[in-house]
Amino acid sequence: MNEHTLRQRLVTLGKRLYDRGLSPGTSGNLSVRLDDGWLTTPTNSCMGELNADEISKLDWEGNVLSGSKPSKEYFFHLAYYKHRPEAQAIVHLHSSYSSAVSCLKNVDEASVLPPITPYFVMRIGRLPLVPYRRPGDERLGDDVARLAPHYSALMLANHGPIVTGKDLDATVSAAEELEETAKLFLLLHGHEYRTLDADQIGELCEHHGARWES
Numbered sequence: 604m605n606e607h608t609l610r611q612r613l614v615t616l617g618k619r620l621y622d623r624g625l626s627p628g629t630s631g632n633l634s635v636r637l638d639d640g641w642l643t644t645p646t647n648s649c650m651g652e653l654n655a656d657e658i659s660k661l662d663w664e665g666n667v668l669s670g671s672k673p674s675k676e677y678f679f680h681l682a683y684y685k686h687r688p689e690a691q692a693i694v695h696l697h698s699s700y701s702s703a704v705s706c707l708k709n710v711d712e713a714s715v716l717p718p719i720t721p722y723f724v725m726r727i728g729r730l731p732l733v734p735y736r737r738p739g740d741e742r743l744g745d746d747v748a749r750l751a752p753h754y755s756a757l758m759l760a761n762h763g764p765i766v767t768g769k770d771l772d773a774t775v776s777a778a779e780e781l782e783e784t785a786k787l788f789l790l791l792h793g794h795e796y797r798t799l800d801a802d803q804i805g806e807l808c809e810h811h812g813a814r815w816e817s
């Protein structure tokens with residue numbers, strides 16, 4: 604897709620996330636790679652009301668080339684792109700169930716959600732917890748740089764998820780699926796439940812390119 608189409612797609616998908624209640628108020632940010640830089644949502648923008656012409660365009664040093672002032676967290680998007688070449692797009696949300704899970708005590712910090720469904724394993728994989736930092740704290744860029752080569756998605760403690768993917772549409776879909784998995788996980792609280800076993804996960808890795816190694 605060319606830049607013009609991707610700008611329109613950011614507007615459409617931002618509205619979809621907002622309308623589904625996954626990005627309340629002015630929370631969250633989206634970005635996508637271009638051949639000559641990358642696009643991100645402006646800081647303090649409402650995902651439901653993005654304007655294609657105001658979307659910020661940056662270079663690979665983080666300089667703004669056009670558009671409005673970018674997300675204050677442009678630096679963790681940049682870190683993900685630099686350290687995970689296959690990441691073509693990034694979605695950060697404050698979606699309720701995922702954010703609720705990000706606040707739980709005693710979660711497995713190697714993956715805050717267990718492998719309860721195939722789709723979660725295939726589209727997200729292991730989801731490590733990133734220790735809490737104030738939103739906008741540039742040390743988040745270092746955290747992301749360290750983890751990006753190994754994980755397609757991260758959970759920011761007491762905040763929300765960051766999801767990457769092979770293109771913008773796939774990344775938004777994966778973020779939606781993550782939210783559903785977080786919801787299932789919380790619904791299962793207090794119940795005995797199965798997780799996928801090592802053989803079942805291995806099969807997903809073999810047939811669908813999933814990754815679940817520690």
Ligand SMILES: O=C(O)[C@@H](O)C(=O)COP(=O)(O)O
Pocket residue numbers: 629630631632644645646647648673674675676695697738739
């Ligand atoms: O939680 C925050 O403040 C940010 O992580 C966020 O979601 C929105 O920040 P901007 O992208 O700067 O609007």
Ligand SMILES: [Zn+2]
Pocket residue numbers: 630631695696697738762763
């Ligand atoms: Zn946030």
